[in-house]
Amino acid sequence: MLKVNSFKIRDVKAREILDCRGEPTLQVEVITENGVIGTADVPSGRSRSSYEAFELRDGGGRYRGKGVLKAVKNVNEIIAPALRGRDVRKQREIDMLLIELDGTENKSRLGGNAIVGVSLAVAKTAANALGIPLYRYIGGVNAHVLPVPILDLIEGGKLAASGLDFQEHQAIPIGAKSFSEAIRIGLEVYYELGAILENRYGKFSLNVGVEGGYAPHGMRDPREALEAILKAIEELGYQDKFVLGLDCAATHLYDKKSGKYNLMGREFTREELIDFYEDLVSTYPVKSIEDPLEENDFEGFAQLTRELNIQIIGDDLFATNIKRLRMGIEMRAANAILLKVNQAGTLTETLDVADLAFRSGYAVIVSERSGQTADTWLADLAVALNAGQIKTGVTRGERTAQYNRLLIIEEELGPTAKYAGRNYY
Numbered sequence: 001m002l003k004v005n006s007f008k009i010r011d012v013k014a015r016e017i018l019d020c021r022g023e024p025t026l027q028v029e030v031i032t033e034n035g036v037i038g039t040a041d042v043p044s045g046r047s048r049s050s051y052e053a054f055e056l057r058d059g060g061g062r063y064r065g066k067g068v069l070k071a072v073k074n075v076n077e078i079i080a081p082a083l084r085g086r087d088v089r090k091q092r093e094i095d096m097l098l099i100e101l102d103g104t105e106n107k108s109r110l111g112g113n114a115i116v117g118v119s120l121a122v123a124k125t126a127a128n129a130l131g132i133p134l135y136r137y138i139g140g141v142n143a144h145v146l147p148v149p150i151l152d153l154i155e156g157g158k159l160a161a162s163g164l165d166f167q168e169h170q171a172i173p174i175g176a177k178s179f180s181e182a183i184r185i186g187l188e189v190y191y192e193l194g195a196i197l198e199n200r201y202g203k204f205s206l207n208v209g210v211e212g213g214y215a216p217h218g219m220r221d222p223r224e225a226l227e228a229i230l231k232a233i234e235e236l237g238y239q240d241k242f243v244l245g246l247d248c249a250a251t252h253l254y255d256k257k258s259g260k261y262n263l264m265g266r267e268f269t270r271e272e273l274i275d276f277y278e279d280l281v282s283t284y285p286v287k288s289i290e291d292p293l294e295e296n297d298f299e300g301f302a303q304l305t306r307e308l309n310i311q312i313i314g315d316d317l318f319a320t321n322i323k324r325l326r327m328g329i330e331m332r333a334a335n336a337i338l339l340k341v342n343q344a345g346t347l348t349e350t351l352d353v354a355d356l357a358f359r360s361g362y363a364v365i366v367s368e369r370s371g372q373t374a375d376t377w378l379a380d381l382a383v384a385l386n387a388g389q390i391k392t393g394v395t396r397g398e399r400t401a402q403y404n405r406l407l408i409i410e411e412e413l414g415p416t417a418k419y420a421g422r423n424y425y
């Protein structure tokens with residue numbers, strides 16, 4: 001029998017650790033009265049929306065201003081005393097309390113990074129105290145769907161030192177039979193693509209961006225990237241197993257003053273960019289586009305959703321914010337949402353956003369941030385939600401850690417594991 005007090009929080013502690021970029025972030029630890037511990041690492045985005053929960057950084061000279069000691073202090077001195085004695089299983093109650101303690105619209109007092117770390121660590125501790133995996137704790141008895149991995153094979157924009165303006169050029173293995181097959185064929189395409197790029201652009205093209213995708217020197221046109229990926233897929237005879245995708249992160253190509261987008265060294269009006277997408281989608285098997293336009297252009301998003309008949313994902317557009325998602329649903333601005341827990345700021349708010357998305361017929365893509373650690377709560381969250389899609393780069397330790405975790409979950413679920421495949425959305 002479990003002791004009565006085994007779910008009560010004894011303490012909450014935060015510390016400053018490093019993310020994959022070598023920049024400081026928080027690790028939060030929650031411990032129950034009888035010693036069960038759960039820890040969670042906080043991710044950090046670089047290509048951000050203006051509507052995300054606030055990330056509290058120290059400023060000053062230390063770590064070039066990027067330290068998170070103020071956020072650590074907020075956890076240890078303000079949040080911890082408020083949570084002591086509470087039941088770790090009361091996730092919603094605890095998250096509401098965190099929101100109340102902060103008291104601002106965008107979590108700028110205590111810091112979204114402080115709050116999200118506590119929120120996730122509470123969930124992990126509850127799962128540990130119950131002796132069940134995190135995906136089972138959050139998802140319950142029905143968590144069984146392994147997500148389609150959206151593989152960022154060629155990088156540009158803010159995430160890589162390449163000449164490409166779009167952030168991600170993706171291969172999406174919807175035709176695999178299982179998650180492990182999806183990963184295998186995805187990585188085979190990655191190796192083949194490496195050989196193709198090296199041949200055509202030289203060995204410097206094998207340098208990778210933040211998410212482990214190639215950052216080919218001299219490549220400027222997204223069509224070249226799509227063509228190289230397609231060639232790799234075709235060389236392996238996998239045409240029927242993959243579709244292509246893009247994260248344009250167009251907010252970061254947009255010049256507010258001129259109202260135009262900078263792409264391939266020239267200016268595009270919104271209409272020209274929309275035409276460009278129509279052309280891309282009719283030329284290549286591109287079936288998913290994230291943030292094709294800047295984060296306030298709900299109408300342009302709606303036009304593309306109507307006209308392209310593919311998955312249109314709002315990332316910067318929605319910022320995992322329920323008000324923005326509601327607005328998007330009303331305007332039919334997209335048909336999919338990128339779900340980032342640290343954009344929302346708590347697990348509960350993220351689950352509410354996912355719930356509204358599902359009920360509105362939106363696809364949900366559980367997503368990393370470009371600043372990650374090897375913590376794998378992300379993989380568990382994707383399965384917990386039966387989300388059907390995950391976006392977490394391609395190689396580098398903090399990305400493969402997610403895939404490795406999903407491989408373990410697939411094995412654990414055995415014959416009850418279902419790969420989302422062509423039903424991804």
Ligand code: PGA
Nearest residue numbers: 045046047048368369370
């Ligand atoms: P970020 O980028 O994590 O740097 O914000 C990822 C994305 O835009 O999808």
Ligand code: ZN
Nearest residue numbers: 247249290315
């Ligand atoms: Zn994005």
